[in-house]
Amino acid sequence: MKIRFLGTGTSVGVPQIGCDCPTCTSSDPRDRRNRCGLHVLCSPGRGFLVDTPPEMRLACVAYGVKDVESVLITHAHMDHIGGFDDIRRFNTINGETVPCDPNSPGANGRTFRIIGKPMNCYALPETIEQMHRIFSYISNVGGQNGLFRPQINFTDNTSPFSVCGIEVEALKVVHGDFPCCGYLMRDAVRGKSAAYIPDCHVIPEDVLAKLHGVDLMILNCLRERQHPTHLTFERSMAYMREIAPKEGRFVHMCHDYTHVQWLEKLAGTQIRPAFDGEEIEI
Numbered sequence: 491m492k493i494r495f496l497g498t499g500t501s502v503g504v505p506q507i508g509c510d511c512p513t514c515t516s517s518d519p520r521d522r523r524n525r526c527g528l529h530v531l532c533s534p535g536r537g538f539l540v541d542t543p544p545e546m547r548l549a550c551v552a553y554g555v556k557d558v559e560s561v562l563i564t565h566a567h568m569d570h571i572g573g574f575d576d577i578r579r580f581n582t583i584n585g586e587t588v589p590c591d592p593n594s595p596g597a598n599g600r601t602f603r604i605i606g607k608p609m610n611c612y613a614l615p616e617t618i619e620q621m622h623r624i625f626s627y628i629s630n631v632g633g634q635n636g637l638f639r640p641q642i643n644f645t646d647n648t649s650p651f652s653v654c655g656i657e658v659e660a661l662k663v664v665h666g667d668f669p670c671c672g673y674l675m676r677d678a679v680r681g682k683s684a685a686y687i688p689d690c691h692v693i694p695e696d697v698l699a700k701l702h703g704v705d706l707m708i709l710n711c712l713r714e715r716q717h718p719t720h721l722t723f724e725r726s727m728a729y730m731r732e733i734a735p736k737e738g739r740f741v742h743m744c745h746d747y748t749h750v751q752w753l754e755k756l757a758g759t760q761i762r763p764a765f766d767g768e769e770i771e772i
Contacts, residue, residue, distance in 0.1 A: 532653070540673060
């Protein structure tokens, strides 16, 4: 299982618009933090996304992401779903090429068309309702006459499920009063596990028990100053100590610290700040 960070920044991204702080003006590419998302490559040619942030298309192009069979959504805040419309490209990549009359609507003179393959999107029931309201034009049918629309089968994630051979369990967390979850991913064949919680400010005790000893824990860590709906450095570190992962990464970081400053703060621990494009194999 290879995990690629498509983005590691907070909801406004880094650099922030109109900011000239040391992080936002840094020349270190690790200080450029798009909104949070993951690509998980399960085996050659098979993978899935966790969240579809606004910069998802740019990240997929930059990192050569093309193997996407499903998408998992943590919650329906726009910094995690703003790129959802671009899922339609993966419907096309995974689709079937069929012959057609070059004079038929949408053929534009071509002798073939691509029938997109619908994709499963796993989310909490409340999140599925929100997605239907935000993206009211999306169904599992797609467009007609050459028009492209995301083809999605929205799927309740409240029971464990399997994606590309990876066992997945949704983990409900507290993110203000907004429905939100993280995901625990297990590769049963290799006996490896990873967990991803990009947004929350409280992790329930039953979820902590499931996370204990994971190989890789990816957790939000906004900043040191308190925030009503996100974890701060002190609380993130406390959770990391309780979870005791073999390796940890912080995501959803604002512009208060550069990547180098985060490395200095985390020296002597198994935790590191993630950076856009980083790939970890477990």
